[in-house]
Amino acid sequence: MELCITNSTRILNLNSLNRTGLPLSVSLKNSTVEFMNQNYFNSQKLSSFSRQIHLYLHQPQFHRSPVRIFASSSSSVALGPEKDRLPADIEVTESPEPNSTVRLSVEVPEAVCKDSYKRVLNELMKQVKIPGFRPGKIPESVLVGFVGEQNVKKATVESILKRTLPHAMTSVTGRALRDSVRIVTKFSEMEKNYSSLNSLSYDVLVDVAPEVKWNPGNGYKNLKIVVEIDNDTAAQQAAEEELRRRHKSLGSLKIVTDRGLQVGDIAIVDISATTIDEDESNVQNIPDAETKGFHFDTEDGDKVLPGFLDSISGIQRGETKSFRLAFPESWRQEHLRGVQAQFTVECRELFYRDLPKLDDSLAGKLLPGCTTIEQVKETLLQKCREVEQTAKDQATDNAILDQLYKMVEIDIPQSLFEEQGRQLYGAQLLQMQV
Template identity: 65%
Template structure:
């Protein structure tokens, strides 16, 4: 038996490091370009929940904790374990270890130290009297090693009481090590407490559960194929034009302006407040025909501005404004027009067909090809909106007491995936990455996204429950293909991965696809265009 010094550090590790699986965001289990587990309607990139099967299906027990499996107990006396229910699907296990076990661990620790310690006056491996060994090693070190030995020996045995219920990686020793140290004596009963999360019971809030769902899917008219094709043709036509300087008038709709923008908040007395850094721009390129992302009233306020002129005006950020801290803010804007251009466009006729889309000879061919592509995009958007609406409805009709460990794991997975994407898009420096990766930043994200993370977990648990209740299945060929695709993407991006974890995540994605397909066929879905 090996010396158990350092085992406590393993016992206290609640969340072993888990690598994210960025390749999963590219999974498309069917021809429908749809991510089955996307939880939100927001326009940010869709990221699948990085659930492992262990998150949903309870596993347990000794394999689910962060300690090595102890050798089969040879102690004549069993430990005593008392269970107490705690909030958020958690159990507290109060464990009492009899003196006989404590004494046995104490003896084993002395034997190991005696074998390994080089005590002056004694040959290596020679038995050293207890008093001399204790003085040489130090009573504090020996006592700490004995406590660690007791934990390593008894924790798997205690966890057997929750076998089949405990969630993976959710075990946490809650008794302070210092308190254990202060109260320890080999002659007395040793006590410590452990908390462990258990699988949550899914409660359906409707009598019919998930059957015959009534789903309303809102579709933006802007994504209809015809509208999108006209916009795309217009953009391609614009790209063939040239910009020419405006010399005899002010800004008009259709022009392009180069602007310097500055904004400050307004206090209650209408005096100037603080600068708003996120609105400050130098040499901002404004296409007046593509201004949907501007503060309401901005474009109207600068219509007529001429090159070299500066205009000041008041605007109000709407409550629905996406950027944090600006909702409802009144601001004073100062805008200087540095350059002003108009577009000189060629006539839109068959002569431009080859330039608009290579291989086309007529404008009708161009329109038809663009429309065909937009129809594909439209169907993808409708499928995605449908899946999102179904998942959102599922989260509303289930009640789950979400374990804290499951919430934190899912939240950290989502946050980590966002960091990976942000790093890829913005090339964060080490200081920025360290700041965003700090425990403070992670906890702020978990608090801010609490509702969204909880909704994702509810959706996943509901999907898993439906998959089992309806006895849905996917083929081995599908699983093998998606696993191979995922691993190949990991290799191409030089990302580390664990085969089993990739397989588990692929299984969850495939299950989600099958469940959503079943729900689409067995729900009353109404499409509303806005």
């Protein structure tokens, strides 16, 4: 693979590193399933039968050749809490689904269901108090009649799920993504199945680590990437601008009384703008261009609308100027691109900077720990070079990722999209709060 870095006129968008939607920070190989952290089975006791398990029904879109797996009761694979030893093996059929999802069809034999039923009764024996019977000595028929047969069935189904799900997940250990396990069979269907057959079957969907498929085979070996770096990131220029900014912060502002605005001054202005049609009949305000008490630094004139600084040059305190300007096609707000506007600017205050002489006496104020201006310049230059190198590294990563993105096919699991969305939402929420 050949990599070229050139100084051009445009830098790649450093925020596009994850533009493919791939959360690169996720370690797929080390992903594990922690289904017990879900809200399905977070209770260790079966004393309450009113709680509901939220299970979602999902119909398979297509089926391929299933892989039949037998999960042994003696398996020692840990998936969260320690697995309960079962009196018989459960049967798990694994079949692929779209978007790197695997469907596990679980068949629980009658022996496991009966054992779970006995456990539920034993738990009820310890907790239920019936007049005339000692704890633990209540006949089964009396106990079931007191609690309710339907409630006992629900508790048994829940117990079966709680005991068998860790064994069912054995086949996807090491491949399953965190927090992606969901039971898709309705609880009512499982309850009906258990009542009629005294056995249980249910389906589980789990997202697994996606497989990357190369489109051109080994074409990436001859891949050539050119990285474009913006000239504005030059360390020397950035260091000079930073020194100028720090020097300006040490100066004081004084009121201009005998002249108009010139480069280097700071003006406090009120700005209003209206649109202009060709027939000048339809005039509308431009809210995005209106502001009151705007602190306009003339040294930043290249960062505002082109021609704005020239149009107000020479304006004095209390004076108002009106002029026409057109928003360029590259303007950041799309709805204003190419719009002809009539601007009205009123100068409320006008200041000039009284800057101290730039010599060694200011070194410590410009950059703590420095004793000379040359030392300040060298330190700032070194820091800017580090920033420039970081920008080059990020731009290189972006360029490589952009090319690889065109050469691979990958089915992204829905859970990864959701996790990425949660992270972006959280970051945006924090930014809004700040």
